Amino acid sequence: MITSPLNEVVEKETAAAKPKCLRCCVAAGCLSSGSLAVKQSLQASVTEAGLQDEVHVKGVGCMGLCSQGPLVQADPDKVLYTGVTAESAPTIVSALQGAKVDLPTTDLNHPFFTLQRPIVLENSGRIDPERIEEYLVANGYQALYAAVRDMTPKDVVDAITSSGLRGRGGAGYPTGLKWALVAKTPSHQKYIVCNADEGDPGAFMDRSVLESDPHRVLEGMALAGYAVGATQGFIYVRGEYPLAISRLQTAIKQARRLGVLGSQIFESGFDFKIDLRIGAGAFVCGEETALMASIEGKRGIPRVRPPYPAESGLWGQPTLINNVETFANVAPIIRNGPDWFSSIGTGKSKGTKVFALAGKITNTGLIEVPMGTPLSTIVEVMGGGTPDGSAIKAVQTGGPSGGCIPAHKLDTPVDYESLASIGSIMGSGGMIVMDADNNMVDVARYFMEFCMEESCGKCIPCRAGTVQIHRILTKIHEGKAGQEDIETLEQLCEMVKSASLCGLGQSAPNPVLSTLRYFREDYTALLPKASEVTV
Amino acid sequence: MSVPAGVNGAGPPTGAKPHPSGDNRFKILEATMKKHQHQPDALIEVLHTAQELFGYLENDLLLHIAHSLKLPLSRVYGVATFYHFFSLKPKGKHTCVICMGTACYVKGAANLLAAIEQETGIHSGETTPDGAISLLTARCLGACGIAPANVYDGSVAGNQSTDDVLNRVKEWRNNDNIATK
Ligand SMILES: Cc1cc2nc3c(=O)[nH]c(=O)nc-3n(C[C@H](O)[C@H](O)[C@H](O)COP(=O)(O)O)c2cc1C
Ligand code: SF4
Ligand code: FES
Ligand code: FES
Numbered sequence: 001m002i003t004s005p006l007n008e009v010v011e012k013e014t015a016a017a018k019p020k021c022l023r024c025c026v027a028a029g030c031l032s033s034g035s036l037a038v039k040q041s042l043q044a045s046v047t048e049a050g051l052q053d054e055v056h057v058k059g060v061g062c063m064g065l066c067s068q069g070p071l072v073q074a075d076p077d078k079v080l081y082t083g084v085t086a087e088s089a090p091t092i093v094s095a096l097q098g099a100k101v102d103l104p105t106t107d108l109n110h111p112f113f114t115l116q117r118p119i120v121l122e123n124s125g126r127i128d129p130e131r132i133e134e135y136l137v138a139n140g141y142q143a144l145y146a147a148v149r150d151m152t153p154k155d156v157v158d159a160i161t162s163s164g165l166r167g168r169g170g171a172g173y174p175t176g177l178k179w180a181l182v183a184k185t186p187s188h189q190k191y192i193v194c195n196a197d198e199g200d201p202g203a204f205m206d207r208s209v210l211e212s213d214p215h216r217v218l219e220g221m222a223l224a225g226y227a228v229g230a231t232q233g234f235i236y237v238r239g240e241y242p243l244a245i246s247r248l249q250t251a252i253k254q255a256r257r258l259g260v261l262g263s264q265i266f267e268s269g270f271d272f273k274i275d276l277r278i279g280a281g282a283f284v285c286g287e288e289t290a291l292m293a294s295i296e297g298k299r300g301i302p303r304v305r306p307p308y309p310a311e312s313g314l315w316g317q318p319t320l321i322n323n324v325e326t327f328a329n330v331a332p333i334i335r336n337g338p339d340w341f342s343s344i345g346t347g348k349s350k351g352t353k354v355f356a357l358a359g360k361i362t363n364t365g366l367i368e369v370p371m372g373t374p375l376s377t378i379v380e381v382m383g384g385g386t387p388d389g390s391a392i393k394a395v396q397t398g399g400p401s402g403g404c405i406p407a408h409k410l411d412t413p414v415d416y417e418s419l420a421s422i423g424s425i426m427g428s429g430g431m432i433v434m435d436a437d438n439n440m441v442d443v444a445r446y447f448m449e450f451c452m453e454e455s456c457g458k459c460i461p462c463r464a465g466t467v468q469i470h471r472i473l474t475k476i477h478e479g480k481a482g483q484e485d486i487e488t489l490e491q492l493c494e495m496v497k498s499a500s501l502c503g504l505g506q507s508a509p510n511p512v513l514s515t516l517r518y519f520r521e522d523y524t525a526l527l528p529k530a531s532e533v534t535v
Numbered sequence: 536m537s538v539p540a541g542v543n544g545a546g547p548p549t550g551a552k553p554h555p556s557g558d559n560r561f562k563i564l565e566a567t568m569k570k571h572q573h574q575p576d577a578l579i580e581v582l583h584t585a586q587e588l589f590g591y592l593e594n595d596l597l598l599h600i601a602h603s604l605k606l607p608l609s610r611v612y613g614v615a616t617f618y619h620f621f622s623l624k625p626k627g628k629h630t631c632v633i634c635m636g637t638a639c640y641v642k643g644a645a646n647l648l649a650a651i652e653q654e655t656g657i658h659s660g661e662t663t664p665d666g667a668i669s670l671l672t673a674r675c676l677g678a679c680g681i682a683p684a685n686v687y688d689g690s691v692a693g694n695q696s697t698d699d700v701l702n703r704v705k706e707w708r709n710n711d712n713i714a715t716k
Contacts, residue, residue, distance in 0.1 A: 033681060201636030201637045208677075297577060297578035358638035
């Protein structure tokens with residue numbers, strides 16, 4: 001299935017392909033360890049060796065193993081060089097010509113790579129994110145072509161529904177259901193919003209998708225627009241992500257130039273336009289109603305739902321809001337069919353999930369695994385455990401809204417329900433590994449300070465409750481608290497959880513509650529005369 | 536009432552007069568507002584541009600934006616103070632941002648912050664009295680793979696130690712001393 005109007009571009013691109021390729025990661029992680037100089041050096045050595053016609057040097061998105069960057073992969077040799085410098089780059093070029101060299105590489109047969117199932121990240125690290133041509137060669141915009149030419153909007157909604165895709169922004173709401181709701185709400189103007197605010201500190205999945213394969217998100221949004229009857233999309237992206245912003249701007253420009261965005265897409269009656277909105281650093285703006293207020297140029301303060309955005313969103317119009325990773329799954333579902341997608345994962349959680357592994361873990365970086373993969377497989381087998389080989393104490397998922405999972409629960413499979421049942425959440429995909437050096441009271445206090453500072457202040461349980469909880473945690477931390485303080489702490493947590501207006505307040509107590517549940521000894525050890533306190 | 540961006544609701548920019556100083560930066564700011572047809576919805580975009588041009592958002596500047604977008608000053612001020620990105624005070628010559636996101640925190644970011652606070656005598660959000668260095672903290676730079684990460688004068692550096700941070704401060708001070716001599 002090749003999209004005819006773009007056929008020419010694809011053919012030209014394929015004809016120009018060179019037999020060998022050096023892919024150099026130019027995503028944020030590797031860039032900050034100097035990968036641009038590496039790429040220049042590779043290019044210079046290739047030119048010097050007169051290999052321009054044989055070797056293609058290109059910048060690509062994240063290859064996953066960010067902690068060992070800058071990374072360069074040589075094709076077709078299948079060698080992944082780690083920690084490359086501008087000085088060592090010429091040696092890679094001689095290796096390509098058959099020279100025996102001694103450079104640090106990583107084993108591509110390691111479970112870190114072999115246990116992955118890339119769907120969202122299928123192009124990440126493979127294509128140049130700044131060239132739409134490469135996305136097209138990788139079957140890009142074929143789903144959109146098929147949809148606007150051969151499918152009704154309802155067909156598209158139905159495909160998403162039967163794929164079983166659920167929102168990747170945290171709550172796991174069935175995506176198809178949301179689309180159907182927006183589709184059936186009558187209005188002359190509807191909007192698509194992509195939530196790229198990625199507020200969970202320690203998570204960088206969305207950033208990586210935007211930097212490595214921006215067109216995938218644009219295509220997903222356009223498909224959503226066609227399905228629900230919207231002609232305007234907005235991407236609300238964090239101001240802290242300048243590289244993602246510039247790659248999105250480039251991608252939107254290219255898509256417009258080739259006519260895959262704009263009016264009468266693929267000579268159909270479908271028009272769709274995407275604009276960027278840059279966030280200004282407020283965690284609460286990840287909450288959907290706050291995010292929409294921010295797009296309207298206001299303070300990002302959540303409001304009561306209902307009405308849900310599907311009925312009354314941006315400027316009072318029906319609005320579909322999904323996360324970056326949710327949109328990134330859409331084109332492959334339409335391209336390969338919903339049955340293909342629903343064959344991956346577990347009964348209620350279909351497909352894959354991207355996780356950002358960070359903290360006390362050997363292989364820091366990004367992975368994508370089928371839903372249902374046990375946590376232990378992720379952090380121990382793929383992640384390689386802690387760098388110094390000490391025992392893992394806890395794995396934190398879901399950021400400030402999530403919880404700390406103790407080592408003895410690491411056999412839990414990652415799916416929405418299982419993680420919720422042990423007091424954490426799937427969240428957006430941040431996974432922070434902690435060892436014995438990390439005191440859980442300190443961790444809980446860290447997250448509470450975060451929520452306290454990020455509370456928008458609209459409702460009292462969250463505004464005042466987080467301050468009080470933080471105060472008690474500080475008291476415990478300083479060894480000045482008594483048993484009664486722990487009881488007050490638990491009461492306060494329940495109150496903030498049940499009485500707050502939005503998800504920020506409602507989930508703020510989670511890190512405290514989960515550490516109290518699994519690491520109570522860290523608390524009691526800090527109480528004076530801990531031995532006499534009954535738990 | 537707000538009108539969606541891109542829908543041509545407002546007329547030509549009649550209210551916004553060029554700033555008396557004739558400063559070229561105001562022309563660029565004016566162009567940004569014009570691009571958004573002086574829609575109140577574009578306030579955040581306009582504040583982004585203003586901060587980029589002027590470094591920070593001075594009261595007069597907020598007043599000028601309020602007039603141009605026909606918004607009450609309270610709304611402009613309210614938005615400017617709500618978001619962490621906007622600064623109402625001038626920044627120092629150099630800025631150091633310490634990432635205090637979870638990945639960096641569990642790898643000892645608090646020690647980095649303590650070290651630079653002690654060295655410079657200022658807290659996060661402050662600027663040294665001589666205007667040389669501003670110290671900021673961030674929620675996550677998205678560079679968690681190379682935690683702990685900091686930003687020095689706009690460029691990200693990973694796997695930072697307290698020595699790295701302190702050396703950077705020393706380097707700034709030395710270079711500036713040489714420059715002034
Ligand atoms: C405090 C708070 C922060 C949030 N931050 C994000 C975020 O950074 N990214 C995101 O996609 N969703 C975030 N959400 C969830 C959104 O409100 C919304 O549910 C989501 O964007 C819906 O998309 P999905 O169905 O594709 O997951 C946040 C929610 C709350 C309450
Ligand atoms: S729960 Fe917190 S963040 Fe949410 S509306 Fe209330 S005060 Fe604001
Ligand atoms: S940023 Fe280069 S591998 Fe992730
Ligand atoms: S937590 Fe510091 S870069 Fe993400």
